[in-house]
Amino acid sequence: MTRISAQTTNTAWLDVFFTALAPMIWGSTYIVTTQVLPPDRPFTAALIRVLPSGLLLLLYARRWPARGDWARLLTLAALNIGAFQALLFVAAYRLPGGLAAVVGAIQPLLVMGLAWGVDQRRPLMATVWAAIAGVVGMGVLLLSPGTVFEPVGIAAALAGAACMAAGTYLTRRWRLSMPVLALTGWQLLLGGLMLTPAALLADPPLPSLTGWQTAGYVYLSMAGALLAYALWFRGIARLSPVAVSSLGLLSPLTAVVLGWVLLGQAIKGLAFVGLAMVFASILAVQWTASRT
Numbered sequence: 001m002t003r004i005s006a007q008t009t010n011t012a013w014l015d016v017f018f019t020a021l022a023p024m025i026w027g028s029t030y031i032v033t034t035q036v037l038p039p040d041r042p043f044t045a046a047l048i049r050v051l052p053s054g055l056l057l058l059l060y061a062r063r064w065p066a067r068g069d070w071a072r073l074l075t076l077a078a079l080n081i082g083a084f085q086a087l088l089f090v091a092a093y094r095l096p097g098g099l100a101a102v103v104g105a106i107q108p109l110l111v112m113g114l115a116w117g118v119d120q121r122r123p124l125m126a127t128v129w130a131a132i133a134g135v136v137g138m139g140v141l142l143l144s145p146g147t148v149f150e151p152v153g154i155a156a157a158l159a160g161a162a163c164m165a166a167g168t169y170l171t172r173r174w175r176l177s178m179p180v181l182a183l184t185g186w187q188l189l190l191g192g193l194m195l196t197p198a199a200l201l202a203d204p205p206l207p208s209l210t211g212w213q214t215a216g217y218v219y220l221s222m223a224g225a226l227l228a229y230a231l232w233f234r235g236i237a238r239l240s241p242v243a244v245s246s247l248g249l250l251s252p253l254t255a256v257v258l259g260w261v262l263l264g265q266a267i268k269g270l271a272f273v274g275l276a277m278v279f280a281s282i283l284a285v286q287w288t289a290s291r292t
Contacts, residue, residue, distance in 0.1 A: 027254025081191020137277025
């Protein structure tokens with residue numbers, strides 16, 4: 001019995017590791033967007049990110065949704081991909097990477113609120129306090145007297161966090177009868193189709209792309225969409241929604257670390273305290289979720 005319990009625990013933590021790779025990849029979105037991509041084209045960036053990867057996954061999976069799943073699939077595609085990706089890039093273009101991501105740190109609290117309000121599942125207070133500690137830690141890490149709050153960027157980041165929280169919760173609640181790669185591919189494809197009118201009507205046409213810009217778009221599509229979303233939806237199928245959403249804290253954390261390493265943005269003083277609080281929050285939520 002002890003051996004079986006240990007194997008189950010090891011498998012759960014392996015699932016946590018693979019799921020954690022997704023927000024870490026997404027955390028690189030901000031530096032790629034601001035340093036590599038052509039400026040002021042958020043909807044185009046979102047479209048190029050999701051549509052090609054969705055087509056590739058569906059060519060591989062070759063699986064059609066059941067007739068009764070279409071309405072739910074369209075809802076998930078709108079929340080997880082269409083709206084979230086559009087809002088993510090609007091925030092990424094308007095805010096510093098770390099600040100754009102920190103607003104999304106409220107995701108675990110939103111997921112807990114949905115589970116409590118809809119399913120009447122009251123969250124453990126230890127999990128609530130761990131999630132709050134993560135939000136506070138991100139605030140300590142990123143916010144300073146010199147921080148510039150751009151209203152549209154902040155609103156986009158908040159709305160994006162709400163969409164992703166609702167999408168994460170509903171993906172787990174509905175459990176569509178599709179393999180992970182097919183579910184990921186259909187959401188990316190449908191979300192990309194939803195983004196197409198905004199990209200054509202709101203953004204200026206793309207200029208001639210440099211090699212770096214082309215590489216940036218390829219990275220965002222292959223790693224940031226195809227790989228990351230496959231890992232994310234795999235994690236939603238295997239872990240609790242709160243455990244999955246708490247891993248989203250790794251996205252702003254990655255954005256901050258990349259800014260520190262690649263752009264020379266300083267992390268000092270209380271920022272290190274915030275860094276430790278975020279790590280502790282993530283581990284506490286995962287440990288509590290694994291115990292329950």
